[in-house]
Amino acid sequence: MQKDSIPLANRLEEVYGTDPSYLGEQHARYTALHSRFVDLYGCQPEFIVRSPGRVNLIGEHIDYMGYGVLPMAIKQDTVIAVARGGDKLRLNNMASAHAEQDFSLDPAQEVDRDNHSWGNYVVCAYKGVHEHLARAGQPAPPLFGLQLLVEGRVPQGSGLSSSAALVCAASLAVLAVHGIAVSKHEVAQFAAECEKYVGTQSGGMDQAISIMGQAGVAKLISFNPVRAEDVRLPDGAMFVIANSLTVSKKAVSADFQYNMRVTECRLAAVALALACGVSPVEAGQRKLLAEVEEVVAAAAGGDAAAGVDKLLHDGGYFKAELEELLGVPLEQLLNEHQLRCVALAEKSTGLWLQKRARHVFREAARVPQFRAICHAPDLGTEAKLASLGALMDASQASCRDDFVCSSTNLDRLVAACKAAGALGSRLTGAGWGGCTVSLVREADACSFVAAVTHAYYDDPEQCEAAAGEREAHGGSLDHVIFTSRPSSGGAILDIA
Numbered sequence: 001m002q003k004d005s006i007p008l009a010n011r012l013e014e015v016y017g018t019d020p021s022y023l024g025e026q027h028a029r030y031t032a033l034h035s036r037f038v039d040l041y042g043c044q045p046e047f048i049v050r051s052p053g054r055v056n057l058i059g060e061h062i063d064y065m066g067y068g069v070l071p072m073a074i075k076q077d078t079v080i081a082v083a084r085g086g087d088k089l090r091l092n093n094m095a096s097a098h099a100e101q102d103f104s105l106d107p108a109q110e111v112d113r114d115n116h117s118w119g120n121y122v123v124c125a126y127k128g129v130h131e132h133l134a135r136a137g138q139p140a141p142p143l144f145g146l147q148l149l150v151e152g153r154v155p156q157g158s159g160l161s162s163s164a165a166l167v168c169a170a171s172l173a174v175l176a177v178h179g180i181a182v183s184k185h186e187v188a189q190f191a192a193e194c195e196k197y198v199g200t201q202s203g204g205m206d207q208a209i210s211i212m213g214q215a216g217v218a219k220l221i222s223f224n225p226v227r228a229e230d231v232r233l234p235d236g237a238m239f240v241i242a243n244s245l246t247v248s249k250k251a252v253s254a255d256f257q258y259n260m261r262v263t264e265c266r267l268a269a270v271a272l273a274l275a276c277g278v279s280p281v282e283a284g285q286r287k288l289l290a291e292v293e294e295v296v297a298a299a300a301g302g303d304a305a306a307g308v309d310k311l312l313h314d315g316g317y318f319k320a321e322l323e324e325l326l327g328v329p330l331e332q333l334l335n336e337h338q339l340r341c342v343a344l345a346e347k348s349t350g351l352w353l354q355k356r357a358r359h360v361f362r363e364a365a366r367v368p369q370f371r372a373i374c375h376a377p378d379l380g381t382e383a384k385l386a387s388l389g390a391l392m393d394a395s396q397a398s399c400r401d402d403f404v405c406s407s408t409n410l411d412r413l414v415a416a417c418k419a420a421g422a423l424g425s426r427l428t429g430a431g432w433g434g435c436t437v438s439l440v441r442e443a444d445a446c447s448f449v450a451a452v453t454h455a456y457y458d459d460p461e462q463c464e465a466a467a468g469e470r471e472a473h474g475g476s477l478d479h480v481i482f483t484s485r486p487s488s489g490g491a492i493l494d495i496a
């Protein structure tokens with residue numbers, strides 16, 4: 001099998017490792033999925049596929065601006081059993097709260113952006129596979145009915161990419177059942193594109209790491225074209241994920257916070273190019289801050305963040321100023337950039353170009369620094385851990401102050417993690433809620449988890465939410481705060 005092809009596993013060990021108790025849990029899970037599938041559809045699944053969530057260690061909100069990021073796959077994943085049958089795209093979920101959803105088999109169907117639902121992500125994947133094959137000049141696969149049963153273990157709205165795990169798993173399910181072999185980087189590429197059908201103008205980090213993740217190594221993911229490079233984390237380093245217990249509603253909230261940031265960054269790129277004397281036609285084509293970094297840096301002695309401070313003003317830009325500056329109606333520009341949130345600039349706060357661009361340039365620089373520290377031959381473990389922790393803390397400060405994607409609860413949780421001895425702690429994923437990731441010494445991980453539990457989850461502010469989580473999970477908070485090691489990426493299991 002080629003190194004870049006999607007792994008076809010025959011045994012669960014190949015995916016989940018050899019820890020007997022974890023493996024036992026997975027066996028029970030797959031058995032339950034299998035028997036529910038037979039009950040529902042009256043046939044055996046042909047394949048079972050899986051794809052994991054991820055935790056981003058450094059490089060937040062920069063993937064969609066053309067910069068590399070440094071995540072690792074986590075063990076929590078989405079598993080889908082699939083078989084041909086019927087005349088629809090028929091979806092069921094092991095979670096009783098999710099009723100059956102049926103969709104047409106037409107690959108050209110629209111995704112209903114206004115009704116946010118888990119089934120939409122499967123439709124994204126279905127469309128994505130068909131579009132990929134058409135683009136690659138391959139014959140369209142026959143349209144036959146598909147029956148899917150989904151079981152997701154990645155916490156939702158938590159910044160751990162439950163959505164990409166579902167899109168990637170659904171892509172693998174459709175590919176497997178059609179017998180289509182596609183390379184990892186092709187899946188990573190089209191899964192990133194097709195997830196945008198739900199309405200989020202996301203970058204490609206989540207889908208790339210979900211598909212390209214590998215046990216034992218974090219990955220530096222770069223884009224255009226997507227590729228992944230191994231990053232070996234220092235011995236003795238442990239990452240602890242902790243959920244703030246506030247859901248990140250980046251895609252469903254009225255003001256679409258995530259797309260608002262994408263808009264601000266794209267407009268900042270154009271404004272900076274113009275301020276550096278790039279011609280208006282050319283400036284309009286530069287959609288990524290990565291494409292203007294060089295000219296911006298040249299304006300300030302080689303430091304792009306300093307260039308931003310010089311060339312853009314602090315505070316909000318409003319419609320009139322933006323139109324004057326950019327020389328085109330805002331609506332036209334936003335349409336050209338396929339951004340639907342036209343009314344945004346009219347909002348009371350305006351668009352904050354300087355702070356967003358400053359975050360992106362500084363955060364982008366931290367990613368290669370993180371990798372270089374991990375691989376530095378002459379640096380001892382303690383020095384590595386201290387330097388990595390400092391980079392994570394700087395990332396959090398920038399996310400909080402310049403990108404404004406933290407939240408009161410995330411700030412409180414980060415403070416609790418730092419007080420409990422984290423060498424570095426930061427929000428992970430889109431932010432505005434969801435999880436933090438903290439770097440600790442492996443030997444301290446247990447006492448760290450206990451201290452954060454006491455300080456955050458037992459605090460009167462959170463204890464009600466925490467009590468709900470405990471009740472739903474047999475008294476345990478193991479799914480709310482847990483250690484994480486780099487885990488394997490998407491796979492097709494030939495065990496059905």
Ligand code: NG1
Pocket residue numbers: 056059060061062063064158159160161162163164195200201202203204205206428429430431
């Ligand atoms: P999460 O937190 O998984 O929704 C989002 C984007 C990423 C990236 C991060 C911020 C999607 C699918 N993913 O992640 O591409 O931009 O935010 O670094 O929207």
Ligand code: MG
Pocket residue numbers: 161162163164206
């Ligand atoms: Mg997501």
